[in-house]
Amino acid sequence: MKKSPQQEKLEALLKSSKFSMCGFMGDDKRNLWEVIDTDATAIEKLGKKQEEIAARMQHLTDLAASGLGDWVQVGKNLQVSADDNRGMIPCPWPHHKRCLKRITTARHSATGRTIRWSDLNIHLIKEHGFFEGRGSPFRIEPQELVKIIFCE
């Protein structure tokens, strides 16, 4: 399928390291739409929807933010904390969305497994179904994410 100029610009931006080290696509050889489609299939198999996952991530981020940097207990098995960093990061899609450079860490108390996401990750999943490409520092594996954030 031939890509439109807008799609080409978007993919170039996602590969650029201007906003995210190694770019949002990392070293993934697949094109953007393959990445999105593969992850969409994965979350469907898990019985979840991208909006549901993003809503849960946002809820946990809000709880974490209330701790002002401290760990916050969520239910029996989950702890979350949020760290703010200076600045904002824009969404690479062509709309005026900028996110705080906040990183939420979720820790499963029993297994010790942790997963982290940025505010931009939440937006990218909710609005664009994009979990980032393999090799990107902020790539989130849907299976791992779902396992931890819904573990309560």
Added chain:
Amino acid sequence: MGTTAVAIFIISGVGAFLATLLVFAERVITNYGDIEIDINSGEKKFTVKGGGSLLETLNAQKIFIPSACGGRGTCAYCKVRVTEGAGSLLPTEEPYMNAQERAEGIRLSCQVKVRNALKIQIPESLFAIKEYVCVCEKITDYTYDMKQFNLKLVDPPTIKYTPGQYIQFLAPAYEGSPEEVYRAYSISSDPADKSTIELIVRRVPDGICTTYLFDHLKEGDRVKINGPYGQFLLRDTSVPIIFIAGGSGVAPIKCMLHEMKNAGNTRKAIFFFGVRTTKDLFLIDEMKNFEKELAHFTFVPAVSQPEEGSNWQGVTGRVTNVAEDYLKKQSDAKEYEGYLCGSPGMIDSSIRVLTACGIPEEKIYYDKFS
């Protein structure tokens, strides 16, 4: 075989012809000649070769418009008001403009091409912004994720700034990050030393600029900064001050304390510095020195979740709660000015605490990390 060679020859020839045509078009057809740019109704005028973006054209004239995306039209930081000569709003700008901005002629300077004489309006403060070449003189490790960088200015050799302001640091391309980027950091130095800029930086996991600063920058390396920017300034009054900061938010407060010391300022001031664990504490000795050097200054480090066995003897609790406890005991609490620097969550929480203690919101000044 012969047919293949001829085909390759023809394709190569067509390609070479098109490339030549493009170069010709670039040089002749898109040659806009000399173009005048008028800034702030004649306050500054210069003539430039047309064809470039307004952002890069202004940068070449040493007028630095903040930009985080390097002119890709995605950060929307580089807005300027163009009153004449820019043509209509481009599709690449539309998502970033609200109705009022459209009505006022606000444009993304990275998207506006310099093709006709332009009249633009920019804030006066941007004229004072310069680019500085510096040498990284010293790197100090504070904690596992916090370092201080002392940058000696080379060209120009001195800088004038007001305590509380920040600069933009240019991280050059390096392995794993092939493009240069700018990031903002508050100045923490003693403003009496106009030849050095000191930055206190916390490592952002997989952050482009902090990875450069922490893993690649070495003492003796040359770097570039531009600035100063920002309006987070110490007000010239005599009322007591409450400073609240977390992590690297200490930087502008430290700069303000230097300024108070230099000026012999005798204002009553208290600084609540919040961290999560004792491993996150730093600058304690420097702050104790300020306590000796400033007549009425008190430093209160607060640890919210001290590690088991850390034997922490100081104040335990969230910095906002600790500040609230203090203010509740002050009969003159509503006289205070608040100066806050840290995460948006900490700032919002601090504002709630300070206003609940009677400090009017207009007397609370802050630098949110956003």
